[in-house]
Amino acid sequence: MLDERAQDERPEEGDYELREDLFDRVEDAVARGDVVALERALEPLHPADIADLLEQLDPETRQRLVALQAGEAGEFDGEILAELDEGLREEVVEALPRAALAEAVRELETDDVVDLIEDLDEDQQEAVLEALDAPDRVAVEQSLTYPEESAGRLMQRELVAVPEHWNVGQAIDHLRAQEDLPEQFYHVILVDPAMRPTGYVTLGRLMSSARDVPLKEITEDSFRTIPVLQDEAEVAYAFNQYHLISAPVVDEAGRLVGVITIDDAVDIMEEEHEEDIMRLGGVGEGSLSDRVLATVRQRIPWLAVNLVAANIAAFVIAQFDEVIARFVALAVLMPIVASMGGNAGTQSLTVAVRSIATKDLTSANLWRVIRREALVGLVNGAVFALVMGAIGVLWFGTPMLGAVIGAAMVINLFVAGLAGVGIPVLLEKLGVDPALASGAFVTTVTDVVGFFSFLGLASLVLL
Secondary structure, eight states, X not given: OOOHHHHTTSXXXXXXXXXXXXXXXXXXXXXXXXXHHHHHHHTTSOHHHHHXXXXXXXXXXXXXXXXXXXXXXXXXXXXXXXXXXXXXXXXXXXXXXXXXXXXXXXXXXXXXXXXXXXXXXXHHHHXXXXXXXXXXXXXXXXXXXXXXXXXXXXXXXXXXXXETTOBHHHHHHHHHHOSSOOSSOOEEEEEOTTSOEEEEEXXXXXXXXXXXXXXGGGOOTTOOOEETTSBHHXXXXXHHHHTOSEEEEEOTTSOEEEEEEHHHHHHHHHHHHHHHHHHHTTOTTOOTTOOHHHHHHHHHHHHHHHHHHHHHHHXXXXXXXXXXXXXXXXXXXXXXXXXXXXXXXXXXXXXXXXXXXXXXXXXXXXXXXXXXXXXXXXXXXXXXXXXXXXXXXXXXXXXXXXXXXXXXXXXXXXXXXXXXXXXHHHHHHTTOOHHHHHHHHXXXXXXXXXXXXXXXXXXXXXX
């Protein structure tokens, strides 16, 4: 039983943030080399919380903690490795003694082991594989032969399958007789003599049915198989779209080779969402634990693209230096037009990229969505044109200046709506990730159109 002090380390109900004093206790225990105090602080925490703790510690303290716990305590929870950010796994694996690493990976299911080692270097991969029992090692090595980000990499080999002609009683007797059942599973998969899945039964239906009921009579309507080479993003979509809990994975001949469960699909969905957000923000796939140089390398390409876009916009502005020199107010107001267009474009872009990812934006509704975003841009442009037109008149006392900025606002927000949807759709058709490159293109379009329309109209009307 945990003592009161240890129980206090658990986040309160509804509050999943680690307590501040926990960091002080852990850092103090590591500094003193006190294994007992460290174990007392970590014992009540879930592996995911310990992984968060490791990610928030400075690198020196983190390495000393891992070495202290695994070296002197002689063990390290493998679930922590599975929960760690990919950027830190290699560092933690490197710090673990071979014996502790071997014990840690033996606790993991095959899909977690594959996820753990696929990003490690060759020597570290070999160290992890050597720690596995022979059957698990063969299963992991076979999973690694499948393409990255495929169902074959995502699946686990631990599953329960029985002949399709069995009844409930036979299935229950079989389960009770097994000594190596998966720690967690949701379905009993029915297979034909060729090991092709034909359906599955939930454990709840199995336990609530009479022994003589054929399994075929209580199968779930949600049953569907996942091809082993299917992209993991498509797998996550299937789980979300059809409300799956688990799904059998089949090879090219339709034979059962593994199973994917909802926790793995949720992880992929979270990764896909995070990746889209990070790419839309132009920060790559970095994390808070990345070193300075790694972060610089991730962000420099995006800043370079933005620099090119800024130079294009500057070139457009330079074509109107005469009108800007005569009417200084234009220099004051033109960033407003570009900024409003950029924000409107980002709004449409965000909706479009998310809709593409969830397959809600298709050829059937594409033109309707483009038309809607264009009309939204026109209406918003008209509203803010009135506002900025009035500001232009009241601020500078020039009615025509108000008319120019109002007209430019309408044009730019209209184009922003078109570009925000059209550009990601075009990139997706060309096989380029819309979240990866759309932002730079949309920003360039709205800046160029905003400056050109505003300064061009000013040249025609004010000169």
